[in-house]
Amino acid sequence: MPVYVYQCKNCGHVFEQHQSFSEDALKTCPSCGEDTLRKKFNSVGVVFKGSGFYSNDKNS
Template sequence: MPVYAYACTACGHAFDARQSFSEPALTTCEQCGGALRKQYGAVGVTFNGSGFYRTDSRAGGAAKAPAASSGSSD
C-alpha cells in the first residue's frame, strides 16, 4: 500500500498515512480539525535497461555511442 504525506492548512501538522488506492483521501486534521492537503514530493523511480535513452530509439544508435573502457588506452 502506498504512503501519502498530508499537512494541515490551519495548524501545519504534517504526517504520513498508509492508504490503499481505493480509500478516499483524508480531509480533516487529527489535531485541530482543519483541512488537510496532500503533499507531493520527488518520486523515487529509476529507469534501468534499454529504451530509456535517446540513442536507444534509433536503429544503430547504441553502436554510435562511445563505449566506456575500464582499462587504460596507453
C-alpha cells in the first residue's frame, strides 16, 4: 500500500497515512478536526537497473 503525506491548511499538522489506491483521500484533520487536509506530493526517486542506462554501456 502506498504512503501518502497529508498537511492541514488550518493548523499545519503533517502526517503520513497508508492507503490503498481505491480509498478516498482523507479530509478531516486528526489534530484540529477541520475539513482542510491536502495531500502533499514529494519528488520520487527513480532507480534504473540493468544495462543501457550509462554512457559507458556497450550495445551488444
